[in-house]
Amino acid sequence: xxxxxxxxxxxxxxxxxxxxxxxxxxxxxxxxxxxxxxxxxxxxxxxxxxxxxxxxxxxxxxxxxxxxxxxxxxxxxxxxxxxxxxxxxxxxxxxxxxxxxxxxxxxxxxxxxxxxxxxxxxxxxxxxxxxxxxxxxxxxxxxxxxxxxxxxxxxxxxxxxxxxxxxxxxxxxxxxxxxxxxxxxxxxxxxxxxxxxxxxxxxxxxxxxxxxxxxxxxxxxxxxxxxxxxxxxxxxxxxxxxxxxxxxxxxxxxxxxxxxxxxxxxxxxxxxxxxxxxxxxxxxxxxxxxxxxxxxxxxxxxxxxxxxxxxxxxxxxxxxxxxxxxxxxxxxxxxxxxxxxxxxxxxxxxxxxxxxxxxxxxxxxxxx
Amino acid sequence: xxxxxxxxxxxxxxxxxxxxxxxxxxxxxxxxxxxxxxxxxxxxxxxxxxxxxxxxxxxxxxxxxxxxxxxxxxxxxxxxxxxxxxxxxxxxxxxxxxxxxxxxxxxxxxxxxxxxxxxxxxxxxxxxxxxxxxxxxxxxxxxxxxxxxxxxxxxxxxxxxxxxxxxxxxxxxxxxxxxxxxxxxxxxxxxxxxxxxxxxxxxxxxxxxxxxxxxxxxxxxxxxxxxxxxxxxxxxxxxxxxxxxxxxxxxxxxxxxxxxxxxxxxxxxxxxxxxxxxxxxxxxxxxxxxxxxxxxxx
Numbered sequence: 001x002x003x004x005x006x007x008x009x010x011x012x013x014x015x016x017x018x019x020x021x022x023x024x025x026x027x028x029x030x031x032x033x034x035x036x037x038x039x040x041x042x043x044x045x046x047x048x049x050x051x052x053x054x055x056x057x058x059x060x061x062x063x064x065x066x067x068x069x070x071x072x073x074x075x076x077x078x079x080x081x082x083x084x085x086x087x088x089x090x091x092x093x094x095x096x097x098x099x100x101x102x103x104x105x106x107x108x109x110x111x112x113x114x115x116x117x118x119x120x121x122x123x124x125x126x127x128x129x130x131x132x133x134x135x136x137x138x139x140x141x142x143x144x145x146x147x148x149x150x151x152x153x154x155x156x157x158x159x160x161x162x163x164x165x166x167x168x169x170x171x172x173x174x175x176x177x178x179x180x181x182x183x184x185x186x187x188x189x190x191x192x193x194x195x196x197x198x199x200x201x202x203x204x205x206x207x208x209x210x211x212x213x214x215x216x217x218x219x220x221x222x223x224x225x226x227x228x229x230x231x232x233x234x235x236x237x238x239x240x241x242x243x244x245x246x247x248x249x250x251x252x253x254x255x256x257x258x259x260x261x262x263x264x265x266x267x268x269x270x271x272x273x274x275x276x277x278x279x280x281x282x283x284x285x286x287x288x289x290x291x292x293x294x295x296x297x298x299x300x301x302x303x304x305x306x307x308x309x310x311x312x313x314x315x316x317x318x319x320x321x322x323x324x325x326x327x328x329x330x331x332x333x334x335x336x337x338x339x340x341x342x343x344x345x346x347x348x349x350x351x352x353x354x355x356x357x358x359x360x361x362x363x364x365x366x367x368x
Numbered sequence: 369x370x371x372x373x374x375x376x377x378x379x380x381x382x383x384x385x386x387x388x389x390x391x392x393x394x395x396x397x398x399x400x401x402x403x404x405x406x407x408x409x410x411x412x413x414x415x416x417x418x419x420x421x422x423x424x425x426x427x428x429x430x431x432x433x434x435x436x437x438x439x440x441x442x443x444x445x446x447x448x449x450x451x452x453x454x455x456x457x458x459x460x461x462x463x464x465x466x467x468x469x470x471x472x473x474x475x476x477x478x479x480x481x482x483x484x485x486x487x488x489x490x491x492x493x494x495x496x497x498x499x500x501x502x503x504x505x506x507x508x509x510x511x512x513x514x515x516x517x518x519x520x521x522x523x524x525x526x527x528x529x530x531x532x533x534x535x536x537x538x539x540x541x542x543x544x545x546x547x548x549x550x551x552x553x554x555x556x557x558x559x560x561x562x563x564x565x566x567x568x569x570x571x572x573x574x575x576x577x578x579x580x581x582x583x584x585x586x587x588x589x590x591x592x593x594x595x596x597x598x599x600x601x602x603x604x605x606x607x608x609x610x611x612x613x614x615x616x617x618x619x620x621x622x623x624x625x626x627x628x629x630x631x632x633x634x635x636x637x638x639x640x641x642x643x644x645x646x647x648x649x650x651x652x653x654x655x656x657x658x659x660x661x662x663x664x665x666x
Contacts, residue, residue, distance in 0.1 A: 015563060054468075054529050073469070074527035081524050087517035089483030100483070101525045104476050134511055148524060 002065055002078075002155035002188040004028040004051070009060030011046050011212070020046045021212040024060065028205070031186045033179075037199035038209035038235070044192045046212075048158050051190065053077055064156065075105075080154035084161045086145035088133040094120075095129040098147045112151075119150040122184065138166065142174050146181065157189040163198065175201060196236050200224065208232050226357075230364035233285045233357065239321060242291070242331035244284040245361065248277050252303065253284055253358075257327025263303025265353050272358060272367060281361040288321070290352040291333035293341075297350055304351040308333075313341045322349075370405060377416075379408035397424035404495070431474040431493040438490040441502055441544075445492060448545045459505035460544075461537045463515075464551050468529035470496040480525060484518060486511070494552065505537070515566040533558070534568040536592035537643065550588050569593075570644060573654035577661060586661055593658045596641045604659060606634045607646060611656045615647060 005028070011021040021043040028034050036044035049055040051062060053074030062069045069077055088097045095116055102112045120126045123143040133141055142162075149157060162178075163171045179202055182189055193199055199206055200220045208215040208223065208231075216228040220236075227233035233241040245256040252263045262284075264272070272278065292298070298305055308324040315337055322333045322341060333349055341347055358367045374380045383396070383404035394406030397420060404427055412420075433442040440451035471477050474493070481501065482488055486509045493499035513521070515532045522530045533555045538547060554576050558567060561575040569576075573589065580586050590598060597603050606624060610631065613620040617635070621628040635646065644651050 013563070015560075053527070054523065083520040083524065085514075085517045085520050087513055087520045089480070089521060090511040090513060091486060092483040096483070100480070104525055 001030050003030050004156065004188065004190075005061075005063040005066075006047075006051075007061045007063070009047070009050065009062065010058045011043070011050060011055065012058045019212060021050070024212075024214060026207060026214070026217065028188060028190070030188055033182050033189045033191065033202060033204045034207060035199045035203035035205075036190065036192045036207045036209060037194065037196060037203075038215075039194060041211075042209040043212035044194075044209050045160055047209075048160055048190060048192050051156075052079055052081060052158050077156075078154050079156045079158055080149035080152040082145060082149050082157070082159045082162045084164055086142050086162065086165070088141060088144055088148075090133055093130050093132055094125060094136070094144050094147075097133070097144055098151050101148060102151055115151040115153065116147075119147040122150065122181070123147050138170055139173060142166070142170070143177070146178070150181075150185070155188065157187050159189065159191045161193055162191075164193070164195070171198075178202065197238060200236065206236075208235060210235075226366070226368075227285070228366055230283060230285070230359050233359070233366075237287060239288045239332045239334065241357075242286045242288065243359075244286070244326060244329050244331070245281065246284060247279070247281050248272055248358075249279060253282070255327050255329070256281075257329065260306065260327065261303075262306075262351060263353065268353070268356075268358065275367055277358070277360075277367060282367070283359040283361055283364065285357040285359060286331070286351050287355065288332045288334035290355045291331070291335070292350050292352060293322075293333070293335045293339050293347060297352075298348055301350045301352070304353050305348050306350070307346055308349050309346045310341050310343055312343045322347075324349075369399060369401075370403065373405070373407075377407045377411050379411050381406050395420075396427035398427045399424060427496075431496070431499075433490075433492060434478070435488065435490065438492065441490045442492050444541060444544050445548045446545075450541055457504045457541065459537050459539050461503050462535040462547060462551050463501040463503055464498065464533040464535070464555050465501060466498040466531045466533075466555075467526075468497075471526070471528075476526070480522065484513060484521070485509075492548075498552075500548065500551065519565050530565070532566045533572075534566070536569055536595075538592065546584075546588060547592075550585065553585070570654045571650050573657055577657050580661075583665060586665055590658055590662050590665070593644070593655070594642060594662070597638055598662075603634055603638060604662070606631060607638050607655065608659050610635060611646070611652055611659075615652060 004026075006024050006026045009021060009024040010019065012019050024047060036047060038044050046055060050057050053069070053072065057070050064077065089100065092100065098116045098119060099112045102115060107115075116129070117126070120129055123146060125140065125143055125147060128136060128140060133144070136144065163174050166174060175198060191202060203220050205217065206220050206223050207217050210231050216223055216232045223232060224236055227236060227241070230243060234243065247254050247256070248264070252261045254261055272282075306326055308322070308326070310322050310324050312323040314321040314323070318337055319334055320337045320339055320341070322335060324331060324333070359365060360367060370380070370382065381394070383406060393408060395409050395412055395417065396404060396406045398404055400423070405424075433439045437453070440453055443449055443451050478491065481491065489504070490502040491499055492502065515534065519530050519532070522528060533551065535547065535551050538544075554569065554572065557579045558572045558575055562572070569592065573593070576589065580589070594604070606620075609623050610617065610620040613623060617631055618628055621631040624631060639645055644655060646652050646655050
């Protein structure tokens with residue numbers, strides 16, 4: 001059982017005065033799997049290290065189960081950590097690698113034995129307990145590293161980019177294993193990654209960070225469907241959301257550069273009108289999958305069609321990515337792989353304007 | 369406060385950062401200003417000790433050496449007397465480590481170190497928060513983790529922030545004492561510039577050069593870096609020209625009136641003898657600065 005509360009947390013490095021984390025506020029419920037996601041240097045690992053107690057909190061308060069933790073030593077916070085390298089002691093066998101942390105905490109031998117064997121059973125490592133790490137496969141080593149955290153029976157798991165050093169196949173496999181593990185153990189977990197796919201697939205609650213500031217918090221689907229700003233829209237989703245600069249009038253959205261008018265549905269127009277955006281510059285955001293080439297869709301949406309000269313067509317298997325430009329603004333469309341298009345061809349595409357978003361051109365905040 | 373105490377206890381000394389204290393003779397305390405002071409035990413009676421403990425924190429000092437080899441290294445570093453090693457170290461280097469908090473039980477740390485190396489390395493503690501792992505060539509094996517990975521295993525098990533500063537390989541045992549002091553001094557200087565958890569003396573050189581004030585430190589750096597090539601003027605000139613030609617072998621070979629392959633051979637020889645890959649930017653920068661420093665001292 002663990003609930004965490006981070007209140008107005010700041011981190012400023014004394015050496016260079018850099019503010020790594022700014023006014024971080026977050027409530028984490030028991031059993032949640034929270035993912036901190038953002039580009040390198042956004043403050044996600046620093047925040048995790050502050051929760052662990054490895055970095056001092058400059059100002060603000062951290063509570064675990066209602067108890068103020070700012071001055072509590074890391075070893076007394078009842079947390080377990082997993083890091084990027086999944087490093088193990090090369091000259092200890094699997095059993096000793098998992099038992100070592102408990103031994104340091106002066107657990108009794110039979111308790112250590114019970115916990116290590118339980119963790120080994122959960123992770124399918126029973127047959128490998130007397131093996132040294134070099135005699136294990138990559139995946140087995142990763143599971144031992146997880147086992148080192150599980151045996152602690154801690155109330156919070158902290159994971160810092162634990163899959164980033166793995167090859168693509170193993171990463172997908174371990175992603176699923178960690179999710180299964182969380183379902184079984186139900187330990188409150190905080191997971192840091194720069195990989196938006198990992199973040200989307202694993203999180204029950206997602207925290208998007210940039211420059212030490214929380215950009216948005218919510219369920220992955222809610223964030224994907226309704227990004228609060230241009231950064232979140234562009235960071236979450238692969239390929240990234242397309243953005244077009246332009247101006248609005250009662251006829252619709254005028255694309256900067258060629259003046260093409262794209263009709264805006266009345267519901268969205270009403271919001272834009274109410275917020276006084278008519279006659280102003282805005283940014284239109286369209287997800288690649290909301291750009292269509294099916295004849296039925298084109299016929300039904302004549303107001304949002306464009307003629308696109310395809311620069312590159314990438315066949316991904318079940319779908320194709322079409323790279324093109326609209327008045328010198330790059331975009332990518334994700335269409336069915338049955339579409340037979342090659343680079344250099346011109347085709348008609350249409351935006352699903354019901355699913356698009358408009359952002360303030362200055363603040364880059366979504367207009368809602 | 370220290371001056372006032374000195375008036376009462378004439379044997380009082382303030383511990384210097386690079387000093388390995390002889391714990392047996394002194395009673396050590398930490399002042400509220402985090403200075404470590406020692407007073408000779410014979411100057412203190414039971415009442416004095418109780419009184420001092422009211423406003424000073426007792427300091428246990430560094431963990432003493434345990435194994436025979438550690439005791440010999442300790443003797444070599446501390447007493448500057450070359451001990452009779454059963455197996456003479458041919459090549460060794462110091463890895464300075466610092467811990468964010470003192471360990472409750474140093475034997476746990478030793479056990480963790482044993483799990484990382486195939487053969488137990490000697491550990492010489494400087495104080496409760498730092499020490500030196502002595503890596504002899506013989507204990508290095510292919511399974512060894514990187515220092516970044518070592519930090520991860522330590523952090524996971526000990527809940528501590530651990531940092532490493534990696535020194536150069538040396539073969540001369542009579543330099544161990546100066547090397548030990550130099551590692552501590554240079555780390556203190558380096559800390560002001562970098563927060564990286566793992567630092568090597570090579571990448572630290574640009575920072576260290578800005579703080580060098582005496583020839584002895586400079587000479588140590590030159591010898592540690594250039595190793596056997598230190599007196600090979602022709603080789604060093606070739607390397608300097610190579611670096612001044614933006615690491616372009618063809619251009620540098622023209623400048624030196626030699627064949628490209630001959631220069632390539634010299635570069636390879638330099639890399640082999642110093643173990644510094646001068647083709648990497650950070651290493652090239654460090655080597656170039658050290659070459660300039662050598663010219664300055666010569």
